[in-house]
Each structure stands twice: as structure tokens, then as C-alpha cells.
Amino acid sequence: MTEFARDDVQKIIDAFREWLKSEAAQKHLRTIEKEKQEVKDLMKKLDSMDKTSIEFTDWVLYGLLPYSKTKYAKRFSTFPVFMNIKLFLKNYNYSDAEWNQIANMIYGLSKKFQQNPEKMDKWIEEFVSDKVHTRMIQCGSITPIIFCINDSFPLINNRVIHTYNEFSTIFGWNDTMSQKLEHYLDNVEKVKKFITALEVPELNDLAVFDVFCYWYDYFYKASNPSDDEEAESEDEERIRVTEIDPRTFIENVPLENLAKFEPHSLRNPERIKINQIISNSSKGKWVLPNFQRYFDWNKNDVKEFLKSIFNDYYIGALLLWDVGKEPELDTVAIKGVDIKKEEIRPDSIILDGQQRITSLYYALRAPNFALRGSSAPVYFYINFSEFFNNQNESSGIIEVLPRKLGREESFKNMWFPFYELEKYSEWVDGYEDFLLKSSSDPDKIRSIRRIMDKKLRHIIDGFEIPYISLPDTMELPQVTDIFEKINTMGKVLSVFDLLIARLSKYQIELKKLWEESVKRHPKLPEYYKSIDKMPIYILQAISLCYNRTSSCKREDILNIHQNVFEPTDLSFEETWHEMAEYTNKAILKIENLRDGFGVKDKSVLPFAPMVPILAALIKDVDSRDNKVDCYKKLAMWYWSSVFSNAYSGAVDAQLTADFKEMKDWFSDDAKIPKTIDRARREFIALNLLDVRSKSNAMYRGVLSLLALEGSNDFNTNQTLENARNNDRDHLFPKAEFHSMRNVNSILNMSWMSDETNRKIKRYKKPSAYVKEFIKEKYGGNEKEFLKVLESHFINKNAYDSMTHDDFQGFISEREKIILDKIKNAMGIVGPTHDHTLITPEQPFSNRVAFWNAIKSCDGYIYWIDKYFSKEGLELLSQSLDTNRTKTVKILISIEKADEKFRSVFKDFRDELKNKNVICELRVITDSKLKSSIHDRWILSKNNCYNIPSADTVARGQYSEIKATENKPPFEDWWTKSLDIINDWNEIQKSRK
Structure with a gap:
């Protein structure tokens, strides 16, 4: 941090300390103390209520969650997030039973934290595993409750995130906070780091810390405006704008084939250009029905949409309803259009296309409002450097910034602003002059200018969007019916959704088939809660087995009836039920803690996309005589895939290649699949020390190997198979050994019961708890305890390191043992591999x-x-x-x-x-x-x-x-x- 920055920080701290003395600040702190007690009292009230009742649901959803002052709130919060949660999440169409389930999940998370705050990572992991019912429930929703229950855990909301992210830039830290609930404990560590860096002892009181963030975000910034670009909220990537050297660009730009830069026009009998859409929207000629959903695209949605237009892709047809003299319903202008309601004179009402039209208006007119997920307006740019140098649909063709670039700066970066598209020729003229200052090749510059001019003119006055207009003679009930059928309410259609509609013309009720499978095979609904692609996995398994090419890409699944069933006599219903059963078998094989793959439950599954190929391969093995040999090979492939991260990239292609090669290997020992060969060759460089993330496939793979070894509990000597409630935690406790860089490495993890975990944390050091376990549980018999340790991949040398609290020696010795286990699992024999x-x-x-x-x-x-x-x-x-x-x-x-x-x-x-x-x-x-x-x-x-x-x-x-x-x-x-x-x-x- 520079001296200048230090001075700035000190000024902020001095100003805050002065404000902290004010009555407003003290009142704020008193209100926080009051709310802490309210939440604790409410938790007691909820404890005694019927958890299935409507009253319980309402008290959680409208009382426990943080609310602003609305008629729905049962309790007003100092940290408000919601006005009406059911309205906020109405697009998900939750039933009353699901709202009760959500209420129980929120209460359950809060209660478990209240009882065992040290296991917060586990409680959060369980909570977010149900992705269907935790959508949009983030740190800002839950951590006000957490903070009020236990004020040693900080509250993380937008004001804390904004404050941290701004100071992160000042301090030169390359990180930001996240609203995602699964990142809460990472945020906790960042709060600690932030408070330490500020060197303000008062902030160790997390109520004061929250007040500091509130003061900084709402008062200090408002009275001290900055010219610096605003940091975007949540998980924004740091944006790096690269200047393009004009001379180098002009010399190297490939203009030999000018045809490749030509735009491609759409063909449709009824089309409209973008400049006409903007004009119609700004004049209030095209409007929205007042009962339609709000504009809810985020910056990435808009970015991808603009990229599609730039690349002349089909972006779907708009659906309009022509109106007569007086519309039958109330209408509103497109968001961002500055027009008085009484001045609106609509020609057409937009029934389908709100998100697309509003995105166009937002990009071209840059109205002053923030998109969903951003804290301030953003601006979109065409990266012409990427366009000229990379004709392969580069993802970087559309760029986003939280500020407007100056004309000179946009020239240097070759970033054309969308908000100048309606007067693009001025920018292009200026850019031509800019290039002429840097090069003596005017002919090439003129070619560059013409390409830019043509492309931009095509976007604004050439690219055409198809539309369908319903006549003004159509009655409102008919229009409403059509609107409801085509409007997806912001929910992105999945492949499965599309297939339900697609297969219905063949009298196949795919949704009904899935519901039947859920009833027959209990593992499917269990995994579906956190892996919503489970129905697709069944279809992928079908495609692997029955598609002539074994291809299971998105297009293969969408065309599965044409590709698999039309050319054959196969029954879709029978094939579906057969593969649903094999998918369930695959999960059972994965979860088998004796001779399967040792996955305790879905939360520690290394790679979910391996489910369909396992189902398909198990089906194939069932048709063979050499089943024992095939299952050995299947195990070698599984572990090779896990410990080489084989399924972290292009999954669909990997599935097809592995399936074909495994079938060949089942028949011919010499045809070892590439995945296995590559994993064996790269085994030499396998580094477990740096594997620390709980979501890492190798992390979960080691946990699975431990489960298969038994991981007998220190306290009960029960294997994990007989104690599935056991969870993973540190062998050298994190609280005591937090200064060790690799304390969170998988090499320091194993399965243990809550009681064992509490004892380990109570005694703090391995030397102390090992001695206590041997004395209390094993009658002083060290050899018996060593047998238990062996089931955790801890040998005598590693045990000696534990008795001396030698962390480095312990993980070094344990890594050798685990690597040897992996080596055996992958079928590596001897030193030749x-x-x-x-x-x-x-x-x-x-x-x-x-x-x-x-x-x-x-x-x-x-x-x-x-x-x-x-x-x-x-x-x-x-x-x-x-x-x-x-x-x-x-x-x-x-x-x-x-x-x-x-x-x-x-x-x-x-x-x-x-x-x-x-x-x-x-x-x-x-x-x-x-x-x-x-x-x-x-x-x-x-x-x-x-x-x-x-x-x-x-x-x-x-x-x-x-x-x-x-x-x-x-x-x-x-x-x-x-x-x-x-x-x-x-x-x-x-x-x-």
C-alpha cells in the first residue's frame, strides 16, 4: 500500500471514529443489540412450534429472515433483504409444502449453527446441496440471523461486500467477497484480515464493524465521491483493459480475405431493425403489459445476447400484439425509457421479447440503472482487436465495464462503445484519424475503417429480428393464454424441458416417466435434489448404449428419438426404465463402502457426470461372461478418472471416448483406454499437498479411499459404513495449527464422529488426544490404537509424528501411504509406470x-x-x-x-x-x-x-x-x- 493510500485510509478511520461518537451511531448500535435479542427469542419460539404448521412457515419466512418495513414483515430488521420473499421468488412456483420445506431448512441451518457453530461449513454444505430450494438465498439472507445468534460470526451483506472490495483495491489484495452462501467461511477469514489491516481495535466488535461498513457505504462514499470506477458487486471478475499498439495492429491484421468479415443477413418475411426497435421503444410505441415480469437479465445475459447479434445468430422471434385506439390493459414503457405515462401512445404491446428489447435499449442508450447482480450501471463494448485477430467466435468479442471510456481511451483499446452505436460514424471517423497518426499505411487504415463502418452499420441498420404480430381484433383472454404459454418467466429451459415438449408429439410422456422412476429408484430423487441433471444422465446413458456413435452431446439428447428409436424397434418407455434402473445401480456402486467406490453421500461425489457412463458400463458388463475382469477394469478406470481430473473439462466428448475405449478393453486386455494410460503416466507428478478444496475431485477421491479402508472411529472403533453420520475434519486441529499453510490439505483430513471431533479440538494437539484415546478407549494398548490409525492411512512413522506434534513430518509420511493406495487403485504395478x-x-x-x-x-x-x-x-x-x-x-x-x-x-x-x-x-x-x-x-x-x-x-x-x-x-x-x-x-x- 502506498503512502498516499495509507493517508487515505487513516482519513477514513479518523472520520469514522468521529462519527462513532454521534448519537446516530450509538442509536444504530443499540438497535443492533435489540435485534440480536429478538432473533434469539424468536428461535426459542420456533423451537416449540409445530414445524409443519403454516404459522411456523410464516414466522420463519416473514420473521426470522431480515425484512424491511413492509406490511408482510413480522419483524423489522436493521439488515433488511426482503420485502416479500414469496413475491421475490414467485418465478419458481413453490407449493405450500415447498415453502414449509424452505422454512424448515432455514430454521434447521440456524439451529444447527446455534448448537454447533464450529461445524458451520458442514451445515452450509448440507443447506446449499438442495439447489432447487435455496436459489437466491445468499449470505445477505442468512448471515444476519447467524450474527444475531452468535456475534463472533460476522454479518455479510452488500454493504460489507462493497466496503471490503473497495478496501481490497486500496490494500492491493487480489480478492473480493462473495454473496454465495457456500463462500461464507471464506468471507469470515477476509473480515478478520480486513480488521487486522485497518488496525482499529474497535472493529473487533463485529457490531461496530457492521456499523463501519454501513457508515462507509452509505455516508462516507456519498460525501466523498470518487472518479475511480466503481467495484462491481459479488463475484465480478477483475477486468483488464489491454491497450492495442496501432502500428503493430495495422501491420499484422489479416485482411487478405475480406469476405470473412462480411455480415450475414437473416431471412424472414417479417423483420425489424435495431434502430427501429430503439425508436419505437423510446417513443412509447412499443410497450409492455403491466402484468409482465420485471427485466431480470444480468450483465452476462446481456453480453451473450449482444454477442449473438454481433455474430449474426438467430436470436428468436418477438411476439407483439397490435392495439387499437385504447388498449384493453394497462401498459408501461421499457425500463430505462424516460417518458411520462400519459405520453405513451402504443402501437404494439410486447408479449415475448421484453428481456431482449430492454437489453438492446440498455446497451445503446445506457440508462442509469444497475442490472441484476451489479451495484451500478455497466456499459458494453465491442472489442475490435479480438474481432480482427480472432475469427473463431472468441468469447471476448463483447466486453463489459462499470464505467464509460473516454473517446481517446476507447481508441487505444479498440473498444467501440455500444452507447455510441446510433452515431457510430463519429467514433469511426475519430478512430481513423487516430490510426493515421500512428502509421504511414493509409490504404490499410481505410480498409480497417470500412470493415468497422460496415459491421457497425449492419448491427444498427442491417441486422433484422423476426417478429409476429397478433391482430388487434384478438380478445384479451386469447392473448393472455398465448402469452402464458410462451413466456418462461425468466427460467432458462433445460434440455429436459425441451425434450418434454419435443417427445410429446411421439406420445411419449417424459415427465411422467421421470416421476415413475423417482418412485421406483430411491437414489434418483435423493441425488436430484442437488444434481438437477439426473434425468439427462438417464438419457445420456441411453445414448451411450444405443446411439450408433455413442455420442451423448446436447444435440444427441435433443434428437434422441430420431437417432436411437426411429431407426430401431426399441421401446422408449422400456429403454428409459431399464436405464433408470442402471443409473440407480451406478449410484449404489458409487456409494458402496465395501467393494464399491466409497462415496459416503452425494455431497462428496467426485464427478457427477460420471454417473451416466457408469450406468452404461455396468449394463455392458452385465452382458459379458468375464464380469470379474470387467469390474476390475471398471475400478481402474474410475480411480484413474478421479485422480487425473478427467471429467473437469469437455465432459460429453470424454464420456463417449471412455465408453467406446472401455468396451474395447473389456474385450481386449491390450487396448488400455487413453484416460487410464494418461493417468498412469502423470501419476509421478500427483501432488496431494496442495489439494485443499472440498469440491476438488481428488480431495473427494481420497475421502472415498479412506471410506473403503474403514476409517474406524477413534472413539468407537466403528467403520464409516456403520457410522455414516461421521464427517471429515482435521487430524491436526485447524484452531491450533492454523499457521501451517497446508493445514486444510486433504493429507490432514479424515472421517470422524462428532464426539471424536470434539475431543480432538478440546485437546488441541495430536500428542494430547492420542494419549487420551489410548488410555480411555483402548485400555492403554497402543498397538490396538495403531490398528485403528491404519484405517486412516496413518502408519507407525506418521503416528510418531502425531505424538511429537510434527505436522510436516505427518503429512509427508501420510502422502506416501495415500499415493501408494491411489497407485494400487489405478492398477499401477511396479516402478515401470x-x-x-x-x-x-x-x-x-x-x-x-x-x-x-x-x-x-x-x-x-x-x-x-x-x-x-x-x-x-x-x-x-x-x-x-x-x-x-x-x-x-x-x-x-x-x-x-x-x-x-x-x-x-x-x-x-x-x-x-x-x-x-x-x-x-x-x-x-x-x-x-x-x-x-x-x-x-x-x-x-x-x-x-x-x-x-x-x-x-x-x-x-x-x-x-x-x-x-x-x-x-x-x-x-x-x-x-x-x-x-x-x-x-x-x-x-x-x-x-
């Missing part, structure tokens, strides 16, 4: 393999390569974990040690020094020593690799990165060599 092949066909993967090898090193890196080059320094710079590795030593021969390389290394060394890493490089000058060394190695505390040269990796020549237990005598070679910086003169003499 501990290698990664470098090939010419995969230049990027080659570098990734080398990066991963470097990342896996712990404590130190000793690199021996007589022909080490600048390429090696680049690989280190790109992949070195400076938190994990504190010493780097490089050994090279004298032939590679010249002045240029010495200078580059010195810069590299100094950069690492700034990151608290000691880096040295020594030169072998002894010819006998040099001739005795042939191979290259990377050594660390926990690994040793035989490696190719970095230059070989860069060229992609066939070679291997191979793990080895044979370590060369590095220290001996090191002491016989000279330092490239300090001993340079000696090195130079040795050349003579």
Missing part, C-alpha cells in the same frame, strides 16, 4: 509434466544438468512453489556458464530472494567430475526424478521424466564446484 513420456505431439502437456514434477518437490530442489540453460530457469519460474520450497541449488558444467547466462541467473536469484527462497548455482570445472556425470536429476526431500533437459522438453523430443530411488552424491559434487556469482574469476581461470 513411475514415468511421464515426453513426445512431439503434446508440447503443452510436456511442459505441464515438468511443472508438476517441480511442484511436487518439497523443502528443497537440487537440479543437476551439465547443460542447464535459460529454459530451465523459465520452467522453475513458472512452477516453483515458493511456500513449499525454500532452497534451490543448480549444478551445471562450465560450457554453459557464460556472461549472458550469469546475468540472467543473477536476476532470477534476486527475484527468488524477494520471495524468501535461497537460490544458488555452481559450475563444475573439474573435467574428471564432469565426465563421470551422464544423467540429469531433480532431487528434493521427498522425491528424486531422472529427467531430460529442459531444452529437450521444449523441443518435444522423445524422453522421460522418471521417478527413481537412486540419488546421486549431490553434496559431494556441490562442494567440488564453484559459485557462478562469487567464484566467477576462478571459473574464468579454469577455462584456460
Whole structure:
């Protein structure tokens, strides 16, 4: 933080402390204290109520949740979010039973937190797992209750988020807060960091902290306007605007084929241009019925819509209703149009198209209101640099900023503002003048200008949108019926929704089939609560098994009747029920804690998209004679997929490829699938230490392996299979070992009961709780307890580290055991697979393999390569974990040690020094020593690799990165060599 910024922060703090003395501030604090007691009293009231009653539902939805002063509120909050939750969420069409379910979920989360606040992460995870009934319920909705119950947990709402995000910029932190409830505990840590950075002791009282955010967001900013761009709310990405060098752009822009920049016109007999839509909307000729939904698109919705227009995509037809002299219903103007109600003289009412038309008006006229999810107006731009240089539908063609760019700035970035589209020629003229100042190639500049002019003119006065007009003779009941049928109320249609409509013409009742399957197979509705694609998974499994190409992409599923059932005699209903059963079997296989895949429940499923292929593969295995062999191969594929993150990318293509290759492997042992081969080759670089996210597939994979091992509870010696309520938590408690960077690593996690967890946290250190368990539960028999520890992948060495509270020693030893378990699960036998092949066909993967090898090193890196080059320094710079590795030593021969390389290394060394890493490089000058060394190695505390040269990796020549237990005598070679910086003169003499 600069001195200037420090002064600014101090001014803010001084002003707040002065305001804190005021009666308004003190009154605010008293009101907060009053609300804290109100919520606690209300929780007691709710405890004694019938949880199925309407009264209970209303008290939770209109009393426990934070409300502003409305006629619906049973309690007014200082932290208001809702005016009427049922109106707010009306588009989801919840039934009374579902509202009661939502009320019970909110109360249940609050009650569990009240009883066990230390398990808040678990309570939140359970709550948000039901994605159907927790939509739009975020931190701002729940944390006012949490704070009032236990004021050591901060309240997170928009004012806290806005304040933190602005100060994050001041302090130079590259992070923001999020409204998502699942990010609440991350927000808690950010609040702690924020309060520490501000150095204001009063803010440790979180009520005062909330008042500070309230004061800053509502009072201070209003009286101290800033010219800086406003930070956008919630999960906005940091936007980086890149200036385009005009000279370079003009020289390199590919204009050989001008036809590729030509716009494509739509063909439709009834069409309207964008300038006409804007004119009709601004004059009040096109209006909305007053009973229609509000404009609810966010900036990404608008961005994608504008991108579709830019690319001349079909954006759907508009539906209008012509009106006579006097409309039969009340109408309103498009949001953002500045026109008095009495001046509206409509020609047509928009029945379908509100979101699209309002988006166009918002982009072109830039009215002063914020889109959903943003705290301030945003502005849309065409990135012409992306347009000229990338004709492959780049996602960056439309850009969004929370401010208007100045004309000169927009020229420099080649970002054309949509709000100048109606007078685009002025901008294009100015841009042509701007380019002429930077280049002596006027012909090329004129070509660029013509392309821009043509494209922009086409958007505003060429691109045509189809529309259908209902005649003014049509009666209101008929129009309303049509409107209700085509209006989706903002809900995005899923593939399943589309298929319900599509298959109905074949007399297939898909929704009814799904409902029947839910009744027959209990795992389907259980998983559907958090994975709403479960019906699609059944269809994907059908497509994998019965589609001629086994393709299961979106278009294959939409055309499943034509692709699968029309060419065959298959019955859709029978095939559906068959595959629904196999999908249920797949889930049971996944959840089997004895000889399945060890997934305790849906919350720790590594990859949900693996469900359909598992269903399809199990069906295939059922038709074969060699079932035992096939199930072994199925297990190897499953674990290989999990620990190589195979299903984190293009899932549909992966499903098809894996299904085909697995079927081949079932029939021929020699045809090992690529997923398995790749996972085995990359196993050498598998790094579990940095796996910390609960949603990470490898994190969940390790938990599954632990479940299969039993994970006998320390307190009861019961396996997880017999104690499914057990949850995962830290073996070295986070509260005591929070300063350890990897305290949240999967290597420090295991399954345990609540009682075990409480005891671990009470005794704080492993040395203390281990002693207590052995004494109290195992009659002093250490060997019996060691048997229990083995079911948690803890051997004698790791146990010794626990008794000495040696965190690093513990996770280092446990990583070896877990890696060995993964190795066995993937079917890796012997050392032959501990290698990664470098090939010419995969230049990027080659570098990734080398990066991963470097990342896996712990404590130190000793690199021996007589022909080490600048390429090696680049690989280190790109992949070195400076938190994990504190010493780097490089050994090279004298032939590679010249002045240029010495200078580059010195810069590299100094950069690492700034990151608290000691880096040295020594030169072998002894010819006998040099001739005795042939191979290259990377050594660390926990690994040793035989490696190719970095230059070989860069060229992609066939070679291997191979793990080895044979370590060369590095220290001996090191002491016989000279330092490239300090001993340079000696090195130079040795050349003579």
C-alpha cells in the first residue's frame, strides 16, 4: 500500500471514529443489540412450534429472515433483504409444502449453527446441496440471523461486500467477497484480515464493524465521491483493459480475405431493425403489459445476447400484439425509457421479447440503472482487436465495464462503445484519424475503417429480428393464454424441458416417466435434489448404449428419438426404465463402502457426470461372461478418472471416448483406454499437498479411499459404513495449527464422529488426544490404537509424528501411504509406470509434466544438468512453489556458464530472494567430475526424478521424466564446484 493510500485510509478511520461518537451511531448500535435479542427469542419460539404448521412457515419466512418495513414483515430488521420473499421468488412456483420445506431448512441451518457453530461449513454444505430450494438465498439472507445468534460470526451483506472490495483495491489484495452462501467461511477469514489491516481495535466488535461498513457505504462514499470506477458487486471478475499498439495492429491484421468479415443477413418475411426497435421503444410505441415480469437479465445475459447479434445468430422471434385506439390493459414503457405515462401512445404491446428489447435499449442508450447482480450501471463494448485477430467466435468479442471510456481511451483499446452505436460514424471517423497518426499505411487504415463502418452499420441498420404480430381484433383472454404459454418467466429451459415438449408429439410422456422412476429408484430423487441433471444422465446413458456413435452431446439428447428409436424397434418407455434402473445401480456402486467406490453421500461425489457412463458400463458388463475382469477394469478406470481430473473439462466428448475405449478393453486386455494410460503416466507428478478444496475431485477421491479402508472411529472403533453420520475434519486441529499453510490439505483430513471431533479440538494437539484415546478407549494398548490409525492411512512413522506434534513430518509420511493406495487403485504395478513420456505431439502437456514434477518437490530442489540453460530457469519460474520450497541449488558444467547466462541467473536469484527462497548455482570445472556425470536429476526431500533437459522438453523430443530411488552424491559434487556469482574469476581461470 502506498503512502498516499495509507493517508487515505487513516482519513477514513479518523472520520469514522468521529462519527462513532454521534448519537446516530450509538442509536444504530443499540438497535443492533435489540435485534440480536429478538432473533434469539424468536428461535426459542420456533423451537416449540409445530414445524409443519403454516404459522411456523410464516414466522420463519416473514420473521426470522431480515425484512424491511413492509406490511408482510413480522419483524423489522436493521439488515433488511426482503420485502416479500414469496413475491421475490414467485418465478419458481413453490407449493405450500415447498415453502414449509424452505422454512424448515432455514430454521434447521440456524439451529444447527446455534448448537454447533464450529461445524458451520458442514451445515452450509448440507443447506446449499438442495439447489432447487435455496436459489437466491445468499449470505445477505442468512448471515444476519447467524450474527444475531452468535456475534463472533460476522454479518455479510452488500454493504460489507462493497466496503471490503473497495478496501481490497486500496490494500492491493487480489480478492473480493462473495454473496454465495457456500463462500461464507471464506468471507469470515477476509473480515478478520480486513480488521487486522485497518488496525482499529474497535472493529473487533463485529457490531461496530457492521456499523463501519454501513457508515462507509452509505455516508462516507456519498460525501466523498470518487472518479475511480466503481467495484462491481459479488463475484465480478477483475477486468483488464489491454491497450492495442496501432502500428503493430495495422501491420499484422489479416485482411487478405475480406469476405470473412462480411455480415450475414437473416431471412424472414417479417423483420425489424435495431434502430427501429430503439425508436419505437423510446417513443412509447412499443410497450409492455403491466402484468409482465420485471427485466431480470444480468450483465452476462446481456453480453451473450449482444454477442449473438454481433455474430449474426438467430436470436428468436418477438411476439407483439397490435392495439387499437385504447388498449384493453394497462401498459408501461421499457425500463430505462424516460417518458411520462400519459405520453405513451402504443402501437404494439410486447408479449415475448421484453428481456431482449430492454437489453438492446440498455446497451445503446445506457440508462442509469444497475442490472441484476451489479451495484451500478455497466456499459458494453465491442472489442475490435479480438474481432480482427480472432475469427473463431472468441468469447471476448463483447466486453463489459462499470464505467464509460473516454473517446481517446476507447481508441487505444479498440473498444467501440455500444452507447455510441446510433452515431457510430463519429467514433469511426475519430478512430481513423487516430490510426493515421500512428502509421504511414493509409490504404490499410481505410480498409480497417470500412470493415468497422460496415459491421457497425449492419448491427444498427442491417441486422433484422423476426417478429409476429397478433391482430388487434384478438380478445384479451386469447392473448393472455398465448402469452402464458410462451413466456418462461425468466427460467432458462433445460434440455429436459425441451425434450418434454419435443417427445410429446411421439406420445411419449417424459415427465411422467421421470416421476415413475423417482418412485421406483430411491437414489434418483435423493441425488436430484442437488444434481438437477439426473434425468439427462438417464438419457445420456441411453445414448451411450444405443446411439450408433455413442455420442451423448446436447444435440444427441435433443434428437434422441430420431437417432436411437426411429431407426430401431426399441421401446422408449422400456429403454428409459431399464436405464433408470442402471443409473440407480451406478449410484449404489458409487456409494458402496465395501467393494464399491466409497462415496459416503452425494455431497462428496467426485464427478457427477460420471454417473451416466457408469450406468452404461455396468449394463455392458452385465452382458459379458468375464464380469470379474470387467469390474476390475471398471475400478481402474474410475480411480484413474478421479485422480487425473478427467471429467473437469469437455465432459460429453470424454464420456463417449471412455465408453467406446472401455468396451474395447473389456474385450481386449491390450487396448488400455487413453484416460487410464494418461493417468498412469502423470501419476509421478500427483501432488496431494496442495489439494485443499472440498469440491476438488481428488480431495473427494481420497475421502472415498479412506471410506473403503474403514476409517474406524477413534472413539468407537466403528467403520464409516456403520457410522455414516461421521464427517471429515482435521487430524491436526485447524484452531491450533492454523499457521501451517497446508493445514486444510486433504493429507490432514479424515472421517470422524462428532464426539471424536470434539475431543480432538478440546485437546488441541495430536500428542494430547492420542494419549487420551489410548488410555480411555483402548485400555492403554497402543498397538490396538495403531490398528485403528491404519484405517486412516496413518502408519507407525506418521503416528510418531502425531505424538511429537510434527505436522510436516505427518503429512509427508501420510502422502506416501495415500499415493501408494491411489497407485494400487489405478492398477499401477511396479516402478515401470513411475514415468511421464515426453513426445512431439503434446508440447503443452510436456511442459505441464515438468511443472508438476517441480511442484511436487518439497523443502528443497537440487537440479543437476551439465547443460542447464535459460529454459530451465523459465520452467522453475513458472512452477516453483515458493511456500513449499525454500532452497534451490543448480549444478551445471562450465560450457554453459557464460556472461549472458550469469546475468540472467543473477536476476532470477534476486527475484527468488524477494520471495524468501535461497537460490544458488555452481559450475563444475573439474573435467574428471564432469565426465563421470551422464544423467540429469531433480532431487528434493521427498522425491528424486531422472529427467531430460529442459531444452529437450521444449523441443518435444522423445524422453522421460522418471521417478527413481537412486540419488546421486549431490553434496559431494556441490562442494567440488564453484559459485557462478562469487567464484566467477576462478571459473574464468579454469577455462584456460
